[in-house]
Amino acid sequence: MRGKILIAKPGLDGHDRGAKYIARCLRDDGFEVVYTGIRRTPEEIVSSAIQEDVDVIGLSILSGAHLEIFAEIFRLLKERGAGDIAVVGGGIIPEPDIITLRAAGVRAIFTPGSSLEEMLVLFRELAGETRRQRGLITS
Amino acid sequence: MNLTAIIAALQQGDLRALARAISIVEAGGATAEALLDQVPLLASKADVVGITGAPGAGKSSLLDCLIEVYKQRDSRVGVVAVDPTSSVHDGAILGDRIRWMRHACSPNVVIRSLASRGSLGGVSAATAAVVRLLAAAGCRPVFVETVGVGQIGSEIAGIAGLVVALTAPGLGDDIQMMKAGVLDVADLVVLNKADLPGASALHSALAAELEHRGGRIISTNAIDGGGVAELVGAIDELRHAAGRTPNGHPVDRSRLEARIVEHSLALLRPRLRARLATMANLNLPPDDLARILAEAHETSRPLSNP
Structure with missing residues (x-):
């Protein structure tokens, strides 16, 4: 077991093929993946991530509301003392916004054309980092 | 990691502490055992x-x-x-x-x-x-x-x-x-x-x-x-x-007995897993395997000979 990941689709966007594909690929790479489905609120996502004690949250957003949604996710994580959970994103997100989101703490943004291998390597790194911090793995 | 503090917090209803305690128990090993020693039985x-x-x-x-x-x-x-x-x-x-x-x-x-x-x-x-x-x-x-x-x-x-x-x-x-x-x-x-x-x-x-x-x-x-x-x-x-x-x-006796067997196995399984988890190398020479089986037998003895 490499780590525990929550994959969610926040906001008003029902195109979940990408999120499901990533969830399945993470499963095949040895992760335990909680998939929470479409049209989730930031509150639902953060509350679920805390109860499941996940290492990484992955959000798929194709609606254009990424700046607002990521800001709210970070606000809630901080408010509930869960700032150690790594957050990554994927979807249709313009280059200037990627720079803004990375500066705000999103660990990576994947857009169409990103390689699966590159994503898996990042999830492994982030999950390992979080689990070491939490004392769940020692190596 | 302060296990006593985690348990005190979860008993107060702190969800973050509860979630962390569950992760520790899922990971198994000595830390999990030490934590569970402090958690009241059902x-x-x-x-x-x-x-x-x-x-x-x-x-x-x-x-x-x-x-x-x-x-x-x-x-x-x-x-x-x-x-x-x-x-x-x-x-x-x-x-x-x-x-x-x-x-x-x-x-x-x-x-x-x-x-x-x-x-x-x-x-x-x-x-x-x-x-x-x-x-x-x-x-x-x-x-x-x-x-x-x-x-x-x-x-x-x-x-x-x-x-x-x-x-x-x-x-x-x-x-x-x-x-x-x-x-x-x-x-x-x-x-x-x-x-x-x-x-x-x-x-x-x-x-x-x-x-x-x-x-x-x-x-x-x-x-x-x-x-x-x-x-x-x-x-x-x-x-x-x-x-x-x-x-x-x-409840009829045979169903009760089946339940006791399942319950005993449920108690035993994590202890066996924890012992195996402490042995880092699973590519074991035959001598080690014999030793593990002997240990498994020891672990289960208190249950088989109450």
Whole structure:
């Protein structure tokens, strides 16, 4: 077991093929993946991530509301003392916004054309980092 | 890591501490043992309700209806949901929570998804311990949803004081009902999707099967909530009459014995796993394997020779 990941689709966007594909690929790479489905609120996502004690949250957003949604996710994580959970994103997100989101703490943004291998390597790194911090793995 | 502080916080109802304690217990090993030493044992298994049945029978959807009822009561509701770990890839999709997202922000509902991690009995090795942690955090009752099972996978009987087994039309005829399986350990049998064609034939087959040992069939429809009130009534009745069947007769001896065996195995399994986990190299020479088997025998001796 490499780590525990929550994959969610926040906001008003029902195109979940990408999120499901990533969830399945993470499963095949040895992760335990909680998939929470479409049209989730930031509150639902953060509350679920805390109860499941996940290492990484992955959000798929194709609606254009990424700046607002990521800001709210970070606000809630901080408010509930869960700032150690790594957050990554994927979807249709313009280059200037990627720079803004990375500066705000999103660990990576994947857009169409990103390689699966590159994503898996990042999830492994982030999950390992979080689990070491939490004392769940020692190596 | 200060285990005493984590336990104190979870007993105050701190969800972050509870979630962390569960992760520690799932990881196993000496830290998990040290933590569990400080967690009170379950006061009563009547507070643990197992939900089991075939994949797609509607366990998660029906549990959604039950959570809605129990969350209105005084105490928190705990839910432990087990989904299968891939035997090839070692990963898992934990897809039960998606049925319960309307409860995600409810302060009265605590949900934790677990992967089976190699266990074949329908729950994971850590499940019994996770239930104890939820109970210590004030959850009454704690529902445990198993992996989709049927003909094998009755370990839930060792963990829950009350087992609800679901079936649905389209999963098999009366011969299937006669086969051994989760029906053997069920205190309540639920015929879900009772609106579908084939429900009345299934009801007859179940009734014929239950004739041999007593027990009650409740028909439900998790989509419109039909039968849920009756199911809640039956669950509450059984929780308050621990050790008795719905007919008021004492639980029959062979089922009780089977339950004791399952319970003993559930206690033993994490200890064996913890011992194996301390041995870093699994590419073992024969001498080491012999030593591990001897240790496994030692571990199990107090149970086999009480």
